[in-house]
Amino acid sequence: LIIGPAYQKNLSIVTKLYGKNNNKTIISPLSKNSNVLKHGTNIFQIIPPKKLQIKKISDFVLKKYKKERVLILAQKKDEKYVKEYRSIFKKDQRRVKACLFSDLNTITRDTICKFLSKHNYLILTPSSDRSFVSKLISVLGTIDTSMIVFGLHNWKSFENLDVETLMKLNVHFPDPFYFDYNDVVNKRFLSLYKQKFNAISDKYAQVAFNQIMYFCINKGVYDFKRYYARGGQVNHKFPIVKYQDYSITKLK
Numbered sequence: 001l002i003i004g005p006a007y008q009k010n011l012s013i014v015t016k017l018y019g020k021n022n023n024k025t026i027i028s029p030l031s032k033n034s035n036v037l038k039h040g041t042n043i044f045q046i047i048p049p050k051k052l053q054i055k056k057i058s059d060f061v062l063k064k065y066k067k068e069r070v071l072i073l074a075q076k077k078d079e080k081y082v083k084e085y086r087s088i089f090k091k092d093q094r095r096v097k098a099c100l101f102s103d104l105n106t107i108t109r110d111t112i113c114k115f116l117s118k119h120n121y122l123i124l125t126p127s128s129d130r131s132f133v134s135k136l137i138s139v140l141g142t143i144d145t146s147m148i149v150f151g152l153h154n155w156k157s158f159e160n161l162d163v164e165t166l167m168k169l170n171v172h173f174p175d176p177f178y179f180d181y182n183d184v185v186n187k188r189f190l191s192l193y194k195q196k197f198n199a200i201s202d203k204y205a206q207v208a209f210n211q212i213m214y215f216c217i218n219k220g221v222y223d224f225k226r227y228y229a230r231g232g233q234v235n236h237k238f239p240i241v242k243y244q245d246y247s248i249t250k251l252k
Contacts, residue, residue: 001215003027003208008036015039019232026232027211032128032154034227034234043232044224046176046211047153052234053174054081054126057150058088060172060240060251061122068120068148072098073112073136074127081126107135109142121147123169128154134161141165148172153238156248166243176238178221178250179206185213 002024005011008031018024019040028036028045037043048056061070070089074082082098089096099115101107123140127133133155140149141162148170155161155173180186189209193201201209214220223237239250 001025001027003211004029006030008033012036012039015043015232019043025215027215028232029207029211037227037232037234039231041226041230041232044215045227045232045234046207046222048174048176048234048236048238049227050081050126050128050152051084052236053152054084055088056174056238056240057124057172058085061124061150062089062092062094065122065148068122069117070094070096070122070124071115072096072124072126074098074100074125075129075132076100076102078126085124085126101132104131104135107132107139109139112139113143113145116143116145118145121145123147123149125149125151128152130158130160133158137161137165137169137171140169153177163243163246167246170242172240172242172251174238175241175248175250176235177203177207177210178239178241178248179203179210180250185219 002014002018005014006029011028011031015026015036016039018026019042022042024042026043028043032047032049034045034049037045072082072085079100082100086096097115099112125136133151151171151173153174153176156175190201193205210220214222221237222235224233225236227234241248241250
C-alpha cells in the first residue's frame with residue numbers, strides 16, 4: 001500500500017513507476033487532478049474531480065429544490081463547467097441563468113443584482129480559485145436576496161472567508177474529507193490520538209485515519225468507481241455539507 005505522495009508532480013512519478021504493478025495499491029490522498037489515474041488500474045483518488053462534484057451538487061439541487069431559481073456565477077476560464085451545469089439542468093427542463101466574470105474588478109453588487117429579483121435563488125459557483133471565491137462571497141454577503149450558495153470542496157480550506165457571511169449565504173459544498181465526530185470509531189481514534197500525541201488531531205490525521213480504515217481493514221466511507229476504462233478509480237461517496245452554527249453540518 002502506497003499513500004501519496006501528496007503533491008501532484010511527485011505522485012505522478014510514483015504512479016508511472018508502480019501504476020501497472022498489480023501487487024501495489026496507490027492512493028492519491030489530497031489531489032483532485034485525475035491525470036495520474038491513466039497510469040494504471042490500481043490507483044485510487046479520494047477527492048472527486050470537479051465534474052463529479054458538479055454532478056453531485058446538481059443531483060442534490062434537483063432533488064431538494066424544485067421552485068428556487070438557479071444562477072451560475074463563474075469565471076470565464078471555468079466556462080466549460082458552466083456548460084456542464086447547463087447540460088444537467090436542461091435534461092430536467094430546469095431554466096438556468098449564468099453570469100461570467102472576466103476579472104475580479106467586474107464582480108460588483110450592481111452586476112449581480114441585475115440577475116436577481118424577488119425570488120429565492122440557488123447560486124452555483126464552479127470555481128476553486130481562492131481570489132475569485134473570496135471576492136464573490138464578500139459581494140454576495142452585501143445582497144439582501146434570499147440565497148443558497150453551492151461551491152466546491154476546497155472552499156473549506158479558504159481560511160480567509162468570513163464564517164458569519166458563509167452562514168448568512170447558506171454555503172453548501174461537497175466534502176470528501178468529512179469527519180463524523182459522533183461516530184463511535186472516530187471518537188475512539190480522537191481519544192487515542194490525544195493520548196499518544198498530547199494534541200488534538202488535525203484534518204490530515206483524520207483523512208489518513210479514514211483511508212487506513214478503508215484500505216487496510218475494509219471499513220470506511222468511500223465508494224470507488226472506474227474513472228478511465230483502463231485506468232484508476234475515483235471516490236464517488238461524499239456528502240454535501242453546509243456552514244451552520246459555526247460548524248460544518250452533513251446534509252442528507
